[in-house]
Structures are given as C-alpha cells and as structure tokens.
Amino acid sequence: MAVPHISTQFGDLLDPRFQKIFYEQYDQLPDMVDDLFSKTNHNGRADMRWSQVGAFGDWSEFTGTVAYDSVNQGYDTTATYLEFVSGCQVERKLFDDDQFNIMDKRPQGLAIAANRTRQKHAARVLNNMGSVDSYFYVNSENVALVSDSHTTNAPGVSTTVGFDNKVTSALSATALSAARIQGQKFRDDRGNLLAVNFDELWIPIDLYDQAWEIVNSSGKLDTANNNKNVHEGKYKIKTWNYLTDSNDWSLHDSTMRKMSLHWVDRVPMEFKMAEDIDTLVAKWRGYMRYSMAWTDWRFIVGAVVS
Structure with missing residues (x-):
C-alpha cells in the first residue's frame, strides 16, 4: 500500500452506502510482559547493568577464633535499550471525507501493533532459551538461559550436579517429574543447595490439552492403576500464543523469576501527530525504547525438545 493513505485508495470509506466498515474488530491477545518479567525502573543512562555477588559457605565449628568467610564476584549482565518506531500518513481530503471515522482511529492501530x-x-527469552541471545542483553557467563553447562566463578566448586537446567523430553507427567527433581537440586555459586519452589508451567498453545490433563487429573495418566497424581493442582498453567515452538515447555519458580527477569521501559510508548503545511498530509508516529535481560538462570528448567 502506498504512503500516504489517499482518498483514491479507500473508496469504500467515502461511500455512505456501506453500513459498517470492519477495522481490527478482534480481541487482543493478553499482555504477558508483567506476568513474566519484573518491571525495573531505568537509571537514566544508555544501558542497564547488573552484577551478582555469590553466597557464603557453611558455618564452621568454633575452636577459639572466628573463621571469616568472603563471597565471590558473580557474572555481569548488560542490557542495551533499543528504539522501535512506526507511523502512518493520511491525506487531508481522505480524513475529512471518511464516512466511518476509520482514519481517525489510525493511532489506535499503531498502539495495537506496538503491543504486539x-x-x-518479551517471548524471546523463552523462545530462545536454549541459545545465547544477545539482541537486548549480554551476560558474561556467555551460555544460554537453559543450558547443561552453567558455570561458577567460585574456585574449587564442582558443576557436575546442580548447574544443569536443560531437559530435552517432550511434555509428559514423567518428564515433568524429572524436571522438578532436577530443578530442586540446583546449587548456588558455592555448591550449596537452593530452595526452589516450582509453581508455573509455561507452554505454547499446542500443549494446553496435555498440560491441563497432567495438572488437573486426580489419578495418574494413561494407566488403569488408581494411584494419585502427584502433579494435581501443583502448577499454574501459563499459555502464551507467542511461544513459537510447539514442543518446548518450561517449569518456573515465579518468585525467583521476578528477581531474575527484568523489563525496563526507557521511554514508554508515546504518540505524536503533525500536519505538513504544504501537502496537507497528516502524520502520526509512535516511539518506544526498552530492553530486557535475565540475571540468574535458577528460576527455570527448560525443555528444548529434540
């Protein structure tokens, strides 16, 4: 479609015989940014930076003097704000003669596109959880959010157990149990066990039926035995249309996630309008600037299904 919008392109809008013109008459998909991320206030600078500080070790028996401990420098994360824009132009004559005020609603259409x-x-953090994604941020650990090879800066700590948050099994009751057990063995940078409480199951729309059965059935699935289903009522199912892989899923500790996933609006969505004095073409433009990042991987066990 040519730019700007002119009357010869939209004859129907000028014809009063049309009883109704349908303009984006559909429900919008829910905004999941607030569900997934913690909204962090910007710092007024060109980027946002986070740094980790490690944990203390176990206490030792007192034998006459205090054994002083120290913590280790963790990994750094730097998020860079990116700018996003869109706009539209409308001929003055088309705006004046539009019988249905459709062109007057163009800013609404820009807002819908901005939200999309x-x-x-926002969905990138889960869609790309199995790969290093540096579009918005860089993490100095330099491994994927979901990985079987997470590391630590603490010297002498084995990462053989408790540093793997990646699974590859398709969603099933058995796979969910295995993921929960794996996640409850997560360790901090010193190799100490963490208190992880998984309470959300994030899935694409393709897995909803299966996830619902796993979480809501009172008995074990696909068996004649009347054993209780350990997953019943255990997890809140979070379905998101923007999760693009029909097989991948992830198990979250929602409290820990809010401390680990950050969304920063440097400039919230804004709109401006002006009319060109010579051409009588009205211009609307929208602008927003934001970034996001994860700073700790221990809130999630992710299934990158092979």
Missing part, C-alpha cells in the same frame, strides 16, 4: 511488537520481544 512488545509481546514478540
């Missing part, structure tokens, strides 16, 4: 853009960007 934000959802797609």
Whole structure:
C-alpha cells in the first residue's frame, strides 16, 4: 500500500452506502510482559547493568577464633535499550471525507501493533532459551538461559550436579517429574543447595490439552492403576500464543523469576501527530525504547525438545 493513505485508495470509506466498515474488530491477545518479567525502573543512562555477588559457605565449628568467610564476584549482565518506531500518513481530503471515522482511529492501530511488537520481544527469552541471545542483553557467563553447562566463578566448586537446567523430553507427567527433581537440586555459586519452589508451567498453545490433563487429573495418566497424581493442582498453567515452538515447555519458580527477569521501559510508548503545511498530509508516529535481560538462570528448567 502506498504512503500516504489517499482518498483514491479507500473508496469504500467515502461511500455512505456501506453500513459498517470492519477495522481490527478482534480481541487482543493478553499482555504477558508483567506476568513474566519484573518491571525495573531505568537509571537514566544508555544501558542497564547488573552484577551478582555469590553466597557464603557453611558455618564452621568454633575452636577459639572466628573463621571469616568472603563471597565471590558473580557474572555481569548488560542490557542495551533499543528504539522501535512506526507511523502512518493520511491525506487531508481522505480524513475529512471518511464516512466511518476509520482514519481517525489510525493511532489506535499503531498502539495495537506496538503491543504486539512488545509481546514478540518479551517471548524471546523463552523462545530462545536454549541459545545465547544477545539482541537486548549480554551476560558474561556467555551460555544460554537453559543450558547443561552453567558455570561458577567460585574456585574449587564442582558443576557436575546442580548447574544443569536443560531437559530435552517432550511434555509428559514423567518428564515433568524429572524436571522438578532436577530443578530442586540446583546449587548456588558455592555448591550449596537452593530452595526452589516450582509453581508455573509455561507452554505454547499446542500443549494446553496435555498440560491441563497432567495438572488437573486426580489419578495418574494413561494407566488403569488408581494411584494419585502427584502433579494435581501443583502448577499454574501459563499459555502464551507467542511461544513459537510447539514442543518446548518450561517449569518456573515465579518468585525467583521476578528477581531474575527484568523489563525496563526507557521511554514508554508515546504518540505524536503533525500536519505538513504544504501537502496537507497528516502524520502520526509512535516511539518506544526498552530492553530486557535475565540475571540468574535458577528460576527455570527448560525443555528444548529434540
């Protein structure tokens, strides 16, 4: 479609015989940014930076003097704000003669598109959980959010157990149990066990039926035995249309996630309008600037299904 919008392109909008013109008459998908991320206030600078500080070790028996401990420097995360824009132009004559005020609603259409853009960007953190994604941020550990090879800066700590948050099994009751057990063995940077409480199951729309059965059935699935289902009522199912892989899923500790996933609006969504004095073309433009990042991987066990 040519730019700007002119009357010869939209004859129907000028014809009063049309009783109704349908303009984006559909429900919008829910905004999941607030569900997934913690909203963090920007710092007024060009980027946002986080740094980790490690844990203390166990206490030792007192034998006459205090054994002083120290913590280790953890990994750094730097998020860079990116700018996103869109706009539209409308000929003055088309705006004046539009019988249905459709062109007057163009800013609403830009807002719908802006929200869709934000959802797609927010979903990157799960859609790309099995790979290093540096579009918005860089983490100095330099491994994927979901990985079987997470590391630590603490000297002498084995990462053989408790540093793997990646699974590859398709969603099933058995796979969910295995993921929960694996996640409850997570360790901090010193190799100490962590208190992880998984309470959310994030899935694409393709897995909803299966996830619902796993979480809501009172008995074990696909068996004649009347054993109780350990997953019943255990997890809140979070379905998101913008999760693009029909097989991947993830198990979250929602409290820990809010401390680990950050969304920062440097400039919230804004709109401006002006009319060109010579051409009589009205211009609307929208602008937003934001970033996001994860700073700790221990809130999630992710299934990158092979």
